[in-house]
Amino acid sequence: MKNIYLSQKAKIIKIEKISSDVKLFRIKRSKFSFIPGQFVLIGIWGQGEAPFAIASSPFEKNHFDIVVRNTGGRVTHALHNLKSGDELTFRGPLGKGFPISFFEGKDLVMMAGGYGIPPIASLAEYVIKERKKFGKIYLLYGARSPQDILLQKKIKEWQKKINVILTIDKPQSDWPGCVGLVCDLIQKIEVNPQNAAAAMCGPGPMVEALEKVLRPLGISDRRIFVSLERKMQCGAGKCQHCVTGEKYVCLDGPVFNYDEIDKNWD
Numbered sequence: 001m002k003n004i005y006l007s008q009k010a011k012i013i014k015i016e017k018i019s020s021d022v023k024l025f026r027i028k029r030s031k032f033s034f035i036p037g038q039f040v041l042i043g044i045w046g047q048g049e050a051p052f053a054i055a056s057s058p059f060e061k062n063h064f065d066i067v068v069r070n071t072g073g074r075v076t077h078a079l080h081n082l083k084s085g086d087e088l089t090f091r092g093p094l095g096k097g098f099p100i101s102f103f104e105g106k107d108l109v110m111m112a113g114g115y116g117i118p119p120i121a122s123l124a125e126y127v128i129k130e131r132k133k134f135g136k137i138y139l140l141y142g143a144r145s146p147q148d149i150l151l152q153k154k155i156k157e158w159q160k161k162i163n164v165i166l167t168i169d170k171p172q173s174d175w176p177g178c179v180g181l182v183c184d185l186i187q188k189i190e191v192n193p194q195n196a197a198a199a200m201c202g203p204g205p206m207v208e209a210l211e212k213v214l215r216p217l218g219i220s221d222r223r224i225f226v227s228l229e230r231k232m233q234c235g236a237g238k239c240q241h242c243v244t245g246e247k248y249v250c251l252d253g254p255v256f257n258y259d260e261i262d263k264n265w266d
């Protein structure tokens with residue numbers, strides 16, 4: 001029988017500092033296959049494990065990327081002290097990703113707030129590679145300041161292929177783009193309400209606010225998919241740490257239909 005707690009060793013092949021407290025880690029694997037929205041449990045010897053969304057393209061089979069904010073906790077702090085060539089452990093890919101085949105043929109609005117960009121980045125890479133299978137594609141992404149916009153090099157590439165709209169919380173003299181909440185950006189997009197879907201990841205209140213603007217646009221809860229973050233331990237539906245309502249984020253999620261989640265944001 002497969003041991004669900006058995007992790008695998010893997011080598012870090014690249015580390016990139018992408019903001020004051022966020023680093024991208026590229027981890028070498030061969031034949032690594034996953035669906036955008038799935039996550040891995042990354043382990044550091046002596047420190048424990050923590051879940052991170054896979055942020056890279058699912059078409060890259062020889063490595064995967066995670067984008068990690070140093071919260072000052074055991075795992076993220078230890079991760080930020082590693083260097084290229086060091087080893088860590090991982091379990092995964094775990095959980096349910098975004099429903100790619102449901103999105104195909106539809107207009108797609110991807111939305112991310114703050115540190116919620118990693119799973120949306122992986123989805124963006126997928127839809128750009130398979131561009132012809134989708135209708136209009138938008139990525140709306142909001143951060144506190146220009147410096148807090150993660151994956152800026154990637155975003156420049158995406159801007160050549162899809163509609164990317166960025167916003168920051170407060171006006172800044174060197175920022176020519178939008179200012180305000182991600183949900184305000186909805187006014188700038190045009191989708192076919194009968195045939196559009198949304199994929200999002202961000203802080204709870206942002207997701208709740210977005211839902212209120214997506215509904216009037218004609219996108220029903222059934223067509224809104226949200227990637228949730230909860231504290232996790234086993235990653236296998238055993239420890240109950242990740243429970244939200246009657247669902248396990250590790251097994252039933254982290255991607256949920258908006259109408260099936262417990263909206264008690266914490």
Ligand SMILES: Cc1cc2nc3c(=O)[nH]c(=O)nc-3n(C[C@H](O)[C@H](O)[C@H](O)COP(=O)(O)OP(=O)(O)OC[C@H]3O[C@@H](n4cnc5c(N)ncnc54)[C@H](O)[C@@H]3O)c2cc1C
Nearest residue numbers: 050051052053067068069071073074075076118229230254
């Ligand atoms: C499905 C899923 C995907 C995730 N994807 C990512 C990702 O792509 N990138 C990423 O950086 N994180 C992601 N997270 C969050 C990440 O797992 C946590 O930040 C991580 O578990 C912290 O572990 P730690 O051992 O460093 O901190 P812990 O020891 O767990 O916590 C230490 C301290 O940090 C605080 N803390 C922990 N996490 C957070 C947080 N997220 N926000 C604010 N304070 C916090 C705690 O309250 C505590 O005070 C994801 C979580 C889930 C469930």
Ligand code: FES
Nearest residue numbers: 233235239240250
């Ligand atoms: S993390 Fe243990 S049940 Fe989900």
